[in-house]
Amino acid sequence: MTNETERISQAQANPVFMTAKTAICLMENADISDASAIVRGLGLEKHDPLQNMTDPDVVLGNALVVETKYRTMCSLIKASGCHVCVDLPCGYTPKALHLSKASMGFIGLDLPIVVQEIEPIIRTLTTSSDEISFHGIDATNYDSIRTALQNVTGPLCITTEGMMMYFDAHEADAVVSNIRGILELHGGLWITPDPEFILQFFYSFRSIFGKNSLAKLAASRESAQQQSDVAQLTNPLIVKPDDIIRSSKTAEDFINSHGMKVEKITLAEHIPSLNIYQQLTQEQIRRFKAAMKDCHYWIITLDEKRQQADNPKQESTPFEMSCLLENNIFKATIGGRLDSLAAPQLLTAWEKTKTAGIPVGAEIDCAKLSYITSAGIRVFLIIQKALGKDLTLTNVNPSMEKLFIQKGFTVPH
Numbered sequence: 001m002t003n004e005t006e007r008i009s010q011a012q013a014n015p016v017f018m019t020a021k022t023a024i025c026l027m028e029n030a031d032i033s034d035a036s037a038i039v040r041g042l043g044l045e046k047h048d049p050l051q052n053m054t055d056p057d058v059v060l061g062n063a064l065v066v067e068t069k070y071r072t073m074c075s076l077i078k079a080s081g082c083h084v085c086v087d088l089p090c091g092y093t094p095k096a097l098h099l100s101k102a103s104m105g106f107i108g109l110d111l112p113i114v115v116q117e118i119e120p121i122i123r124t125l126t127t128s129s130d131e132i133s134f135h136g137i138d139a140t141n142y143d144s145i146r147t148a149l150q151n152v153t154g155p156l157c158i159t160t161e162g163m164m165m166y167f168d169a170h171e172a173d174a175v176v177s178n179i180r181g182i183l184e185l186h187g188g189l190w191i192t193p194d195p196e197f198i199l200q201f202f203y204s205f206r207s208i209f210g211k212n213s214l215a216k217l218a219a220s221r222e223s224a225q226q227q228s229d230v231a232q233l234t235n236p237l238i239v240k241p242d243d244i245i246r247s248s249k250t251a252e253d254f255i256n257s258h259g260m261k262v263e264k265i266t267l268a269e270h271i272p273s274l275n276i277y278q279q280l281t282q283e284q285i286r287r288f289k290a291a292m293k294d295c296h297y298w299i300i301t302l303d304e305k306r307q308q309a310d311n312p313k314q315e316s317t318p319f320e321m322s323c324l325l326e327n328n329i330f331k332a333t334i335g336g337r338l339d340s341l342a343a344p345q346l347l348t349a350w351e352k353t354k355t356a357g358i359p360v361g362a363e364i365d366c367a368k369l370s371y372i373t374s375a376g377i378r379v380f381l382i383i384q385k386a387l388g389k390d391l392t393l394t395n396v397n398p399s400m401e402k403l404f405i406q407k408g409f410t411v412p413h
């Protein structure tokens with residue numbers, strides 16, 4: 001199989017990586033340094049990822065949110081007192097370049113498909129190669145993150161921009177648990193705008209578009225959902241605008257249950273000057289700055305008084321797979337974790353089998369499967385769709401049976 005087939009499998013198993021291409025195009029719109037060079041390096045001069053944002057106001061509103069996040073986060077990272085930023089996920093942003101100019105180390109962590117594209121581009125744009133590294137990981141996979149950081153000396157400033165909303169509750173739980181594990185090993189802090197991302201969108205759009213903001217917000221949400229193939233964009237860590245007090249408590253309790261505590265900093269007090277203001281009226285800027293008083297970024301640290309409820313190493317069995325074609329039936333036996341790193345391998349094996357024509361059936365033996373994420377489920381669904389009939393999942397562990405049935409699979413007994 002060619003590298004291109006593997007790349008396509010990665011893209012199909014993890015379509016969420018495309019949201020990072022949207023982000024870098026929006027950064028170019030906001031004239032953020034080096035964004036243009038990265039867009040060219042990615043071959044995105046025509047801004048294809050923005051094509052489904054047909055309303056220029058939706059692009060403007062998104063560019064405002066993205067520039068606010070990028071510049072505020074860069075400034076908070078530099079003020080954190082840490083010498084190394086671990087950007088989880090790094091996407092395609094120029095943060096590595098910005099922070100290395102400020103003499104900070106930068107470790108970019110993201111899905112392999114992103115890292116394979118961004119690392120060579122960043123290397124051509126900097127001479128500070130020693131301070132910058134990139135690693136392909138899955139944020140739900142503790143071992144992949146721990147291995148990526150094994151030679152790093154802390155304390156670390158871990159940053160998470162634009163990722164937590166794409167996880168379901170189970171995945172978000174694993175990611176928060178993993179970050180806790182990394183903070184225990186290396187020390188430092190975790191800064192994230194993600195819990196209040198809906199509020200940031202809601203207040204930003206309302207301050208610049210007034211009564212038209214809801215329709216423009218809906219168009220933005222639809223675009224993010226389509227690109228990521230994630231239907232909900234919510235989990236217990238995400239604050240909901242229609243129930244702010246209760247959902248904020250749920251989100252904070254969620255962090256506390258992982259033995260960490262939250263300090264919320266008001267966005268209005270930390271936003272540097274923005275280029276995008278040139279595209280806004282004075283009245284829009286005034287309303288925007290006022291609205292950001294109600295929006296917070298979260299600084300999360302270990303709470304020595306609390307114990308973590310779970311253990312990040314629990315689900316660390318590596319992925320294993322064997323496949324064959326028997327009587328024109330694709331038969332796979334899988335074990336360990338079927339996550340964002342492993343799911344493309346199963347998809348590639350399926351693609352390889354079907355070069356001689358679509359098999360008449362597919363059976364996946366899940367006896368040794370210990371953990372599955374939405375990337376794994378997505379690959380099962382791709383196989384099922386190609387077959388045009390039920391995929392047979394055998395020896396399903398009772399703890400996963402309910403999930404598979406909810407996702408529409410038939411689980412024989």
Ligand SMILES: C[S@@+](CC[C@H](N)C(=O)[O-])C[C@H]1O[C@@H](n2cnc3c(N)ncnc32)[C@H](O)[C@@H]1O
Pocket residue numbers: 016017018019020023024088089090091092093109110111114137138139140160161162163166340
């Ligand atoms: C909206 S982009 C944000 C990227 C970047 N932080 C920015 O601000 O542009 C979402 C990112 O989350 C990454 N991502 C999604 N699921 C992930 C996972 N399981 N592990 C690691 N990265 C993941 C995607 O690859 C993508 O780069």
